[in-house]
Amino acid sequence: MLWSEFFVPLSAVIVGGGISVYAQWFVLKKQHQDWIAQQWWERKAHAYSQIIEALWHLLEYSREVEAEQDLRVQTGRSTKSIDAHRFDDNQAELKKLADIGAFVISPEIADALSQYLSATSPRKLDLDYMDLDEVIQIHIYETRKCLSTVRSAAARDLHITRT
Secondary structure: OOHHHHHHHHHHHHHHHHHHHHHHHHHHHHHHHHHHHHHHHHHHHHHHHHHHHHHHHHHHHHHHHHHHHHHHHHHOOOOOOOOHHHHHHHHHHHHHHHHHHHHOOOHHHHHHHHHHHHHOOOOOOOOOOOOHHHHHHHHHHHHHHHHHHHHHHHHHHOOOOOO
């Protein structure tokens, strides 16, 4: 047996094995990148759902306060006490998500949250001189605006198409 007869099959095995190893490495690398992308997508989706839920609770709270205020003006009495802790808790949750989630959420949503928190802050709303109805209307308007922006930006960022 000549050396060349042995070398040709051996080189074919080595080249074939090298191609196989490279193909497996490429597939594993692609799977790992897809897994990382999926993990980030899930993080974003979770952050966006928390933001939307907190904004919805703030909107509902403002609507309850508005209805209670209207009833108080019309009848001169109140039907129930409104838990202000819900407002504070959801406002704090939004602040936390805006600060901590800044590396996960889109800049558009971070800006919308920042504008919302600024527009509804007690420093911005001069509570000593503003009517309660006016404060409630500002909260409802700003919450709706922010909620709309967050919903549309989250759908774009998560590549969700609405049918």
